[in-house]
Amino acid sequence: MERTLIYDYDRLWLTQEIKLEEQELIASVLNGNNDAFKDIVKKYESRVAATVIGMLGHCTEAEDIGQEAFIRLYQSLHKFRGESSLATYLTRIAINLSLNEIRRRGRHRRTYLTNSDEKIEKLADTTDHNEQKEMRELIQRGFQKLPAKFRSVIVLRLIDGYSTEETAKILNLPVGTVLSRLSRAQMKLKKVLSPLYKGEA
């Protein structure tokens, strides 16, 4: 019990420290210091990359979307009221831009991912099971085949590490919907990766 309290106190203190640091950086940017914004980009690049690459896969558009997320943040920084953390605010921008990009792809009927079905089947036949990296790549490829609404909950919950409540808030969805999409996403992923699991068996 005591340990929990200490942990909570530490976490609270840490959160406040981060908030103060964020506020200082934001104030500095708003005063015209662009170097402070560069620090923000460096600080949150990996988080935005995880979100955008998680949603779109490794493609040339991913970096453009990542850049666009930071530019949107720069342009709307004066509107940022600090109700959520800067990271959450940025993640919300990144996920919405990624969803827009997926919609755009749908409209243009373009597929950026290369015949992932074939690859999963091929790799399932040849995978050396000791190589976890390859396994991760396979799961990533399979993951990219899921519909966007399932991908977004997985990215936020598993890759970005948000809680189900935070995920629901970012996506503007009820918690129940997020939970249902999470379990359905896992079931779908299992189905997509079934050639790999057959190989394992």
Next chain:
Amino acid sequence: MIDKGKVMNKKILKLLYRSFDRELSEKNQKRLDDALENSDELRKERARAIAQRQALAKSGTQSFGPFFAERVMGRIESLGQTKANGFELFYETFKAMFQRLAIASAIVLLALVSYNLIKSDILPQDEIMFASEATMEEILDLPLF
């Protein structure tokens, strides 16, 4: 006819997946525990799901490559320049369009002011022309030598 076993499995699977993201009710947790105890397949499925979740979580450490921050700042600066260039372009067009009109308006305005001043005798025409007529008194007052 519905396969009762399959429906059951799907429900248990749902519980299993949900258990990773939210604490189950006591009743559901017991149901899942019992199923896990009795089914080797379900235990395998749990291990597979955990591995899958871990693999996805590990793919989270990403980067857009070196000098990403510099590229973003470059785009932000170019956006600022585009805005400035846009303003300059507007100013130049505005200047070119209205330069002639401004000159013509200035001439018309000057002419109107002059006309009004003359008409209201504030500035008599003779004085403007330096051609005021001498009166008889002025002529008589002139010394002979």
